[in-house]
Amino acid sequence: MDEPVGRGESAILRPSAAAQHIGVRRIVPSERWRPLIDYHWIVRWECPEPYEQQIIPQPCVHVSAELYDGQPRLLVNGITREPFIRTLAGTGHVLGVTFRPASFRAVLGADLSSVSGRVVPLGDVVGPDDSGAAAKILRVDVTDEEMVAVMESHLDLIPVVADPDADAINSLVAAAEADRSLIRAEQLADLAGLSLRTLQRQFTAYLGIGPKWVVQRFRLLDAAAAAHEGAPTDWAGLAAELGFSDQAHLTRAFTAVVGTPPATYERDA
Known part of the structure; x- marks a missing residue:
């Protein structure tokens, strides 16, 4: 089920230009993850020339499947004061998970100050190795629903205690x-x-x-x-x-x- 578009869409800067290059979809998490996850987001792009997209950072942690040092990883994006800018080129996609603002602490098992302003592989701070899940999510032929299923299956491996x-x-x-x-x-x-x-x-x-x-x-x-x-x-x-x-x-x-x-x-x- 798709997540309704909310006020957070104003975080995408220069939306008219963005719409010419990227498509954004939000998907509601499964029932078991709704207490902690606000929504999954998927961005797909087609950019014959490099295109720079800026987002206003919000007070929530994202976990995204992206390349990190050339390798597929699930990345923890801590809340940051710095501008968030990505340069997109060619054809590609990314899956991200937006956690409810204070809820990623239950996954991390530590104060969020430890990842504040940082981008760090999930497997480096908690849980099993994430590279296999990230590789599946970043396959060229993967569907949106398959990506979400792989992400949630990996998160299921991490012990979480309600807070x-x-x-x-x-x-x-x-x-x-x-x-x-x-x-x-x-x-x-x-x-x-x-x-x-x-x-x-x-x-x-x-x-x-x-x-x-x-x-x-x-x-x-x-x-x-x-x-x-x-x-x-x-x-x-x-x-x-x-x-x-x-x-x-x-x-x-x-x-x-x-x-x-x-x-x-x-x-x-």
């Missing part, structure tokens, strides 16, 4: 994503009934990143979504609504993530 604290943090991250009035980490701490310091410790352990980054990242995704709507945006008004001190503050934060000011990006996108 109710992860569910609580996932609920907080979901609230930060959905509620545009949440513009400060202190508000998220109040919602959780925790001190800001305690919330920071929990986020570091379960996400590898702090609550301030999470809140601001979702507000920047809101700004990107506004740029994709096709109508002129009142950037000063939107900056105030999203909790930035002024338009210049939004411009600096947006430029640091996207590479161009929001007004310029809106014209290009």
